Amino acid sequence: MEDDFSKALRQTAELMDRELREFLPLNEGLERQLYEAMRYSVLSGGKRLRALLVIQAADLFSVPRLHSTRVASAIEMVHSYSLIHDDLPCMDDDDLRRGLPTVHRKFDEATAVLAGDALQSLAFEIIANAKTHSSAEVRIKLAGSLAQAIGARGMVGGQTMDMYAGDDDIDIVTITRLQQMKTGALITFACEAGAILGHASPPQQQALKAYAHDLGLAFQIADDILDAEGSPEEMGKATGKDAAAGKATFVSLMGLEEARIHAAMLVDQAIKHLEIFGPKADLLRHAARFAIERRN
Template sequence: MARTAHEVDALFDALLALPDDPRRGLYAAMRHAAIGGGKRLRPLLVVAACDLFKVDRPQALRVAVAIECVHVYSLIHDDLPCMDDDDLRRGKPTVHKAFDEATAVLAGDALQTLAFEILSDPETHPDPFVRIELVAELARAAGPAGMVGGQMMDIVAESETFDLPTTTRLQQLKTGALIGFCLEAGGVMGHVSPAGRTALRGYARDIGLAFQIADDLLDATGDESVAGKALGKDAEAGKATFVSLLGEERARTQAGMLVDQAIAHLAAFGSEAELLRQLARYIVERDR
């Protein structure tokens, strides 16, 4: 985990070299949000999925950074005063606090674009078929039928009371779609068989949901100083969560079952899938 986190930072550092012109503040804001923080869960999933099929590591890392760009952009915009209005993220001031709101909007916008710039670059993969499939998958996962659609549902959740199926759908879009991309990317880069792809998709679906249940548990019962962000926000906003819908006890049991189920999807793989198995367990055991 530490190695991947370090490599992700190094690649962001290279991609976001500060220009000596009036765009400097934009790059500084992108660096503030992208470098040196976070669990790097999505990059780890990409790298672990790529490892499974012996994908060249520098190529896997570029895809890992592309998905992290999308994740970081969504955090910057989510933290804005008109959205969740958060002051703290990854233990640092949020971008609109450290810079200003206009710069935060643009830094998020630019990080989304950068994700597609990275994926379309031949350095990511020499085969244009592979690159265009990665772009298509990311656009689907990040767009209105994926992450952004989930964010919209999340806003609606503040004024409407969602039931369990609708809350599950919200989370599948909001966080599940990007997590799905991480595993799908391994499948695309590794030229994996349809059966292998199905296994990866099953794993992704289960850990995606387990991740969100764990997030809801953290939001309800976690420690802000460890999490590096404000907690207890869902209850405050009156949003339905897995914890409010199932209760803490059942939510915890459900998350554990999903992890077992995720690991079961990897049965056809041997020790080369050990990192993915460990990540599945980490997802529900983490304290931040």
């Protein structure tokens, strides 16, 4: 039987597919390939975990779903853009993503670069244009936080570290910082967005931030475990690449068993941060457990 969290995740995915489609029209002009690539990437499934975090965090403050799904759409656009660029031949050079050819394989490299670029700006456009949903103050705060989560101190900085980190440079402290930027920044923004939309009090903001911080790290450790253990079939993408490339991961640095223990501890810690929200935060608690229990 489907539990509450699986149901919420499925419903979020369905909702997001409808929402995202609205923002991604088709186009018959010379630029049609750009539109096709954007749709192809954004609508090719994905767990929609970041969208769920936005919506559930906003739900804590009874923010209308109409508002939070807007921001959830923006964050999924950014997530898609980052996957497209990370998969490029000059970066991780991946052929497969969610069981389908990556954007540069399905189309070409130029289209992949451009689709990523356009998805980044589309995210800001969606936030800026949500006039009937949120005040200018809320929207500009969201835009600023999102920009920071993407840039040199966030996702892009983390991906750069990941590309240029020789193994000698990498210890647990460094990889933790790297991953907090590379995957953690956007997950933290997802929870922060809920707090911004909901005009959370400073202790509430702090609690959500701490939750997101631990969740993001647990999520990445679980990713490293899945990459070491999972099959390409289950994962829908190549696995074992990091180990083959002799690249440092939480698993290579801590060992599988230790990594598992560390991730579980982080999840417990993440859940503890939610105490002040009471039972309203149950789905966020499940989300934290899901981060380390998922199979892909």
